[in-house]
Amino acid sequence: MRAAVRIIFLDENGEKFFGEGPCRLLHAVDETGSLRAAAQSMGMAYTKALKIMKNAEKALGFALTERMAGGKDGGGSVLTPEGKEWLKRYEAYRDACIQADRRLYLEFFPEQR
Numbered sequence: 001m002r003a004a005v006r007i008i009f010l011d012e013n014g015e016k017f018f019g020e021g022p023c024r025l026l027h028a029v030d031e032t033g034s035l036r037a038a039a040q041s042m043g044m045a046y047t048k049a050l051k052i053m054k055n056a057e058k059a060l061g062f063a064l065t066e067r068m069a070g071g072k073d074g075g076g077s078v079l080t081p082e083g084k085e086w087l088k089r090y091e092a093y094r095d096a097c098i099q100a101d102r103r104l105y106l107e108f109f110p111e112q113r
Helices: 020-032 035-041 046-060 081-108
Strands: 016-018 065-068 076-079
Touching: 016 020, 016 046, 020 035, 020 046, 020 076, 020 081, 035 046, 076 081
Parallel strands: none
Antiparallel strands: 065 076
């Protein structure tokens, strides 16, 4: 037996706008320099990835990525400074919640040591 903690953020309407999926997507954008390539690396349609980013940006009130249109020189995406900070804070909060859960789990279920 084990417990699992998943951290998701909900908007004012109770709709999920950020969690592990968007977190992984942002890391992939940072690694590939492209939302399209990031989506492809995750086996996700570009339109879905774009919808996820726009939904999160709307809920947060700031841009997570800066997207440059393609063309002769190609396009791409980079994380904005606010996007990098959000990602850092989300992961720190998630990790703290997981650590707290581990302590509480053993407190309530000591036989699971």
